[in-house]
Amino acid sequence: MTKATVKLQIPFESLLEAIANLPPEEKRILWQSLNEQMNKSEADSLEQDPYDWGAEGQPQGKAVEYIPGVGLTVVGGKDAPT
Numbered sequence: 001m002t003k004a005t006v007k008l009q010i011p012f013e014s015l016l017e018a019i020a021n022l023p024p025e026e027k028r029i030l031w032q033s034l035n036e037q038m039n040k041s042e043a044d045s046l047e048q049d050p051y052d053w054g055a056e057g058q059p060q061g062k063a064v065e066y067i068p069g070v071g072l073t074v075v076g077g078k079d080a081p082t
Helices: 012-020 024-048
Strands: 064-067 071-074
Touching: none
Parallel strands: none
Antiparallel strands: 064 071
C-alpha cells in the first residue's frame, strides 16, 4: 500500500475553530505532536546556525550548563573560577 500526500490550504481561523471543537484527549495528542515538532525544529535550527561571536571570538567567562526546569547555572557554583 502506498501513502498519498495531499496539501490543503485551510484558513488559520478555520483551523483554530476546528481545534477548539476537538475533545480534550485529541487536543492533548495534538499538543504533544506540535510540541515534539517545535522542539525538533528548534534543535535543527541550532545545529544549522552556530552563533557568530565576531572577530574576537567567544568572551571569557564561567562555564554554564542547562538544567531543565531551572535554566542556565554556573558549573561549580557562582564562586567557580573563570
